Amino acid sequence: MSETDEIQEASLYERIGGEAAVNAAVDLFYDKILSDYRINRFFERTDMAAQAAHLKAFMGLAFGGPNNYTGRSLRDSHARLVKLGLGDFHYDIVVGHLTATLQELEVPAELVSEVVALVESVRGDVLGR
Template sequence: MTDSVYEEIGGKAAVEAVVEDFYDRVLADDRLVGFFEGTDMAELRAHQVQFISAVAGGPVTYTGGEMRDAHRHLDISEADFETVGTYLERALRENDVSEANIADIMAEVSALEDPILDR
């Protein structure tokens, strides 16, 4: 039996480290920080850990909001989406996730571009 991406990257602790790194990068970007004003970041980080865990084949089910509904009010541009994706990819790489597993996770995230951009 082969390990899931979730198991290969180190499970919950590894996903939590990636999410912390990811949000450190996103919130340091003046172009993106405004999207998070008034947001409970602890709750958002927990949702992101759940989401990444789920798309990586972990033993969780994502229970956050529907992507289109959760992001519609933000008016996110394609450039914003790409920048956030770049930060996620860097966070994964900086936390020693293999290139193959990065590709798998980023493919799942990229598939959400249209709903997140409300297209």
């Protein structure tokens, strides 16, 4: 097996840099989210330490890493936010912050594209459609 074959077989989680990279990305991502007046209201009642741990576990599962996620479905976990007005406008902002975070952490463009495609694939679930 060539080195290229091994890279192609590695999960997105591994290719991004594993636990350390996911942890750094989630922390930086939430800094951006909480600093954005357009969306930070959705996190007013949120224990952010617990939220960050929750997202780190979810990303492990979603990116093909360790499955330590024990939370609700995306639809169920965002239903309260949808009732508060969460919509495509807000989702686009979140995707933008995620993209900027990954770029700031120097994640290669092709991996950023994979992450964004994955996030876009669950838009309907998050927004309750």
